[in-house]
Amino acid sequence: MVRKYFSLWCAFLRNSLTRDMEFKMNFIADLFIDAIFYGSMYFLWAVIFSYVDVLGDFNQDAVIIFLIIMYLTDTVFVFFFGSNTFTLNTMVVKGDLDLVLIKPVNPQFFMSFRYVCNYSLVSLIILLGLLLKLLYEYHGYISIFNFGIFSFSFILGVLLFYSIEFIISCLVFWYRNFSVGGWLASEVTKYSRRPDSIYTGKFRRIVFTIFPMAMITSVPARVLIFGPDLQLILFQLIVTVIFLLISNFIWNRGLQLYESASS
Amino acid sequence: MVSSIAIKYFSVLRTNWIQALEYRANALVGVLAIFSGLFIEYQIWDLIFKAKGYTTVKNFEFNELIIFIFLSIIIGQLKSSWHSSGEMIRAIRTGEINKYLIRPISYFWYHFMMFIGFNSLYYIVYSIILFGFTIIFKGMIFHTLASILCFFLALALSIYLSYCIYFIMVCFAFWFGEVRSLVVSYNLAMLVLSGQYVPIRFFPDYILNIINWTPIRYLVDFPVSIATGILPMEEWLSGLLMATLWCFVLSICSAIIYKLGIKDYEAYGS
Numbered sequence: 001m002v003r004k005y006f007s008l009w010c011a012f013l014r015n016s017l018t019r020d021m022e023f024k025m026n027f028i029a030d031l032f033i034d035a036i037f038y039g040s041m042y043f044l045w046a047v048i049f050s051y052v053d054v055l056g057d058f059n060q061d062a063v064i065i066f067l068i069i070m071y072l073t074d075t076v077f078v079f080f081f082g083s084n085t086f087t088l089n090t091m092v093v094k095g096d097l098d099l100v101l102i103k104p105v106n107p108q109f110f111m112s113f114r115y116v117c118n119y120s121l122v123s124l125i126i127l128l129g130l131l132l133k134l135l136y137e138y139h140g141y142i143s144i145f146n147f148g149i150f151s152f153s154f155i156l157g158v159l160l161f162y163s164i165e166f167i168i169s170c171l172v173f174w175y176r177n178f179s180v181g182g183w184l185a186s187e188v189t190k191y192s193r194r195p196d197s198i199y200t201g202k203f204r205r206i207v208f209t210i211f212p213m214a215m216i217t218s219v220p221a222r223v224l225i226f227g228p229d230l231q232l233i234l235f236q237l238i239v240t241v242i243f244l245l246i247s248n249f250i251w252n253r254g255l256q257l258y259e260s261a262s263s
Numbered sequence: 264m265v266s267s268i269a270i271k272y273f274s275v276l277r278t279n280w281i282q283a284l285e286y287r288a289n290a291l292v293g294v295l296a297i298f299s300g301l302f303i304e305y306q307i308w309d310l311i312f313k314a315k316g317y318t319t320v321k322n323f324e325f326n327e328l329i330i331f332i333f334l335s336i337i338i339g340q341l342k343s344s345w346h347s348s349g350e351m352i353r354a355i356r357t358g359e360i361n362k363y364l365i366r367p368i369s370y371f372w373y374h375f376m377m378f379i380g381f382n383s384l385y386y387i388v389y390s391i392i393l394f395g396f397t398i399i400f401k402g403m404i405f406h407t408l409a410s411i412l413c414f415f416l417a418l419a420l421s422i423y424l425s426y427c428i429y430f431i432m433v434c435f436a437f438w439f440g441e442v443r444s445l446v447v448s449y450n451l452a453m454l455v456l457s458g459q460y461v462p463i464r465f466f467p468d469y470i471l472n473i474i475n476w477t478p479i480r481y482l483v484d485f486p487v488s489i490a491t492g493i494l495p496m497e498e499w500l501s502g503l504l505m506a507t508l509w510c511f512v513l514s515i516c517s518a519i520i521y522k523l524g525i526k527d528y529e530a531y532g533s
Contacts, residue, residue, distance in 0.1 A: 023441075025439070026441065029441070029443075029444030029445075030444060032444055032448060033444050033447050033451065036448040036452050037451050039452075040451055040454065040455040040456070041455075043455055043456075044455045044460055047465055047466055047467075048311070048461065050465075050467070051311055051317075051320055051465070052310075052311045052315055054314065055310055055311075056310065175288060177286070178288065179286070179289075180286075180288055180289050180292045183292050183345075184292045184295070187292070187295055187296045187299050187300070188299075190299065190300070190303060191299075191303065194303055194306075194307070198303075198306045198310055199306055200306065200310070203306075
């Protein structure tokens with residue numbers, strides 16, 4: 001089963017690579033967008049840190065590491081899911097989802113992994129190198145153990161990110177045309193793009209539980225910056241599994257409402 | 264003659280207005296975006312003011328700063344064009360623009376009306392928010408009648424300026440085919456550079472000096488500074504004149520680039 005789906009994903013990867021090579025300018029243009037996004041976020045935090053030295057637990061160096069991890073999360077998400085989650089709206093509106101549903105493959109898998117954003121690999125390599133350099137400068141060493149725990153927490157963060165985006169994209173089944181899904185998702189996940197230490201009081205509890213935005217980037221960042229908190233990682237695992245199950249439940253409920261090409 | 268032209272373009276505006284009203288969820292998401300963006304900035308600046316014991320930062324008291332950011336997010340949304348610019352790029356790439364070339368209609372003004380029409384729902388909803396805000400928090404924004412009038416004038420100039428910038432970027436599609444990445448990059452950069460998250464007065468001086476020489480200052484910061492009374496009244500007129508001058512310059516640039524683009528256009532997509 002796993003082998004079948006892995007080989008299917010490899011076929012998606014090859015196909016996407018062929019498509020990307022046809023439009024090489026897009027490859028460069030997408031990297032350009034990433035560079036602008038990274039640059040503007042870095043500039044924003046540089047301006048904020050010109051008025052303060054520490055934001056809660058995070059000082060400027062820690063926030064830069066947080067930013068790199070945020071970029072990495074975004075990059076890995078885009079690599080696997082970025083071109084897929086919000087194509088659902090168009091497919092439902094046009095009725096193209098029929099073609100996915102009749103394939104002998106799990107439709108949620110197909111909808112989530114069909115296209116691979118290969119350009120993200122370039123960003124991924126650069127960001128990973130930068131993260132290792134910054135970590136070494138921050139601690140004076142790189143702990144393999146911490147990095148291992150971080151990798152696990154990071155994957156959970158990406159899966160949680162995916163679940164939230166997928167749940168929002170599934171709203172199309174209820175609204176019939178939900179073209180603002182991408183915008184809504186970016187507004188919701190915006191909370192994950194700030195270090196958790198800026199959230200205080202009850203809202204802080206909320207971003208670690210029912211609205212788990214801190215679980216996407218802040219928890220993996222905390223592992224690398226302050227060391228692993230196994231209780232937090234366990235909680236992150238539980239929250240991620242719950243959200244993945246919810247995404248699958250909402251997808252199946254949505255499919256029951258899907259009225260094919262006439263929708 | 265003039266009235267027939269006005270009717271023609273008003274029809275485009277009305278059609279897009281009706282279309283925009285069909286997608287009311289857009290306005291809901293827009294409102295959510297404003298308040299969620301504001302909430303995040305509130306959390307950050309609350310932490311900074313408390314941690315450093317500031318009473319003011321760059322002459323902004325905490326409440327003034329939050330109101331400034333609130334208005335900046337609203338204006339930032341009103342001036343942005345993800346939908347219209349995407350449609351224009353697609354039209355050039357696929358050759359759909361041909362139908363505009365054989366019609367007695369200006370491509371620039373047609374899409375400007377589309378841009379206004381598409382955003383009309385936001386204009387209505389955000390105006391209600393602003394009105395409610397002015398009533399509830401008396402004296403925090405719009406201190407005089409002149410500030411209301413100048414704010415709306417500055418807002419109109421900001422929307423027009425923003426449209427011109429989008430139009431110029433879209434026209435590059437005549438040469439490069441796909442310029443969506445340019446528009447997306449511009450949108451992402453403007454979120455920060457136009458002052459939607461942090462007032463541009465907080466930027467380092469060398470960046471601020473550059474921004475002051477560009478139309479970026481008139482996109483968000485200028486209308487918001489008038490509304491909040493941050494900008495002294497004697498600077499309003501010079502600001503409005505500068506913004507108008509930028510409108511002229513960018514209109515001319517738009518016309519030149521469009522003319523050059525149309526010369527190179529091969530209608531290969533049609």
